[in-house]
Amino acid sequence: MIKILRHCFFCALAAAAMASSHASAASDTGSTQPSLKLFGNGDQVLPVEQAFVFEAAPLDADTALVRFTIAQGTYLYRDKLKFALEGDTASLGPVQLPAGSVHSDEFFGDTRVYRTVVEINLPVHRYPGADRIMLKLAWQGCADIGVCYPPQRARTVLDFTGLKP
Amino acid sequence: MLSAAAGAYRARLYRLKTVRLARRWWLGAAVLGLLLLAGYGWLSMRLASLYDPGRIGQMAPEISLVDLEGAEVTLQPGQGQALLINFWASWCAPCRAEIPMLADLQRRYGSSDFTVVGIGVDRAPALKRAATALGINYPVLVADPHSEDIAQQLGDIGEVLPYSVLIGRNGVIRALQVGAMRHATAVNWVGQVSQRVSQKTGN
Numbered sequence: 001m002i003k004i005l006r007h008c009f010f011c012a013l014a015a016a017a018m019a020s021s022h023a024s025a026a027s028d029t030g031s032t033q034p035s036l037k038l039f040g041n042g043d044q045v046l047p048v049e050q051a052f053v054f055e056a057a058p059l060d061a062d063t064a065l066v067r068f069t070i071a072q073g074t075y076l077y078r079d080k081l082k083f084a085l086e087g088d089t090a091s092l093g094p095v096q097l098p099a100g101s102v103h104s105d106e107f108f109g110d111t112r113v114y115r116t117v118v119e120i121n122l123p124v125h126r127y128p129g130a131d132r133i134m135l136k137l138a139w140q141g142c143a144d145i146g147v148c149y150p151p152q153r154a155r156t157v158l159d160f161t162g163l164k165p
Numbered sequence: 166m167l168s169a170a171a172g173a174y175r176a177r178l179y180r181l182k183t184v185r186l187a188r189r190w191w192l193g194a195a196v197l198g199l200l201l202l203a204g205y206g207w208l209s210m211r212l213a214s215l216y217d218p219g220r221i222g223q224m225a226p227e228i229s230l231v232d233l234e235g236a237e238v239t240l241q242p243g244q245g246q247a248l249l250i251n252f253w254a255s256w257c258a259p260c261r262a263e264i265p266m267l268a269d270l271q272r273r274y275g276s277s278d279f280t281v282v283g284i285g286v287d288r289a290p291a292l293k294r295a296a297t298a299l300g301i302n303y304p305v306l307v308a309d310p311h312s313e314d315i316a317q318q319l320g321d322i323g324e325v326l327p328y329s330v331l332i333g334r335n336g337v338i339r340a341l342q343v344g345a346m347r348h349a350t351a352v353n354w355v356g357q358v359s360q361r362v363s364q365k366t367g368n
Contacts, residue, residue: 047215048323106258106262107261108263142258142259145260146344147343148260148326149325150286150324150325
């Protein structure tokens with residue numbers, strides 16, 4: 001019985017040693033094959049277009065709603081969230097960004113970030129007849145694992161057709 | 166007789182119990198160690214999925230960019246100087262955390278054999294301010310947003326920062342790293358490409 005336990009201990013040590021060398025090979029030289037399947041789907045570090053997904057649609061005649069769905073393990077910087085309208089058939093009113101949560105950083109101090117989901121109401125002042133408005137958005141975020149995604153930009157059409165003030 | 170047998174039985178139980186407790190301690194430590202290493206391995210795997218290791222062994226492309234003073238600089242791999250190219254940005258906190266280590270590396274091992282080169286994926290004024298604040302002592306080039314993404318060309322398919330590439334003196338890509346590099350890794354990289362690591366003491 002004691003012999004079996006002792007062997008198991010050394011088995012555990014051997015397994016740990018192998019895991020260690022494999023792990024250090026992966027991070028130090030960067031030359032192992034990427035393996036997405038090994039630990040299942042849980043908290044993968046996603047490509048940026050999957051980490052931050054936005055939806056934008058008119059809420060009523062003079063408001064648009066933008067929602068960002070933020071993957072677990074990632075966050076968006078509040079001060080990097082920007083909105084603008086293209087063209088001169090509509091103008092954007094003052095945007096009140098949600099407070100978000102505090103993220104502490106040794107360089108930037110306490111910054112405000114968004115996690116999981118954030119919704120922003122955009123006041124849109126449209127001139128008569130302007131039903132389709134082009135919205136421009138910008139955002140930038142990082143992953144808790146220690147990498148940052150580059151700033152992202154997108155354009156999307158807000159269709160206010162049929163919505164009366 | 167019965168009590169003697171019972172006494173012997175209890176004594177044996179007692180020995181087995183202490184043996185089991187002692188063994189449990191070893192097992193607990195081994196399991197904890199395994200879990201820690203597994204966690205570390207998991208973390209490495211996550212970062213490993215964001216770059217293309219297929220670049221390793223390929224010749225690095227020639228890179229023509231502008232430096233912080235606006236002068237055009239061309240990196241020609243294979244001219245005898247190994248390069249540690251580090252992609253970073255002023256807004257990237259993990260990049261800023263890593264840079265002092267790279268500056269120290271440059272101080273110790275920068276030579277005709279080896280140099281660190283920073284490529285800022287960022288606007289020049291912000292890069293310049295950050296470079297001064299961080300004490301960068303190696304060339305910094307500004308990535309051109311209008312031309313093909315060099316980081317992607319060098320395997321950063323996730324386009325994340327920080328991202329580092331080791332290019333040998335013969336111009337071949339030797340190693341890639343997503344996320345900040347540890348000092349030990351950086352010294353290991355220099356050792357792969359330069360004779361000078363063994364000559365300098367105190368690493």
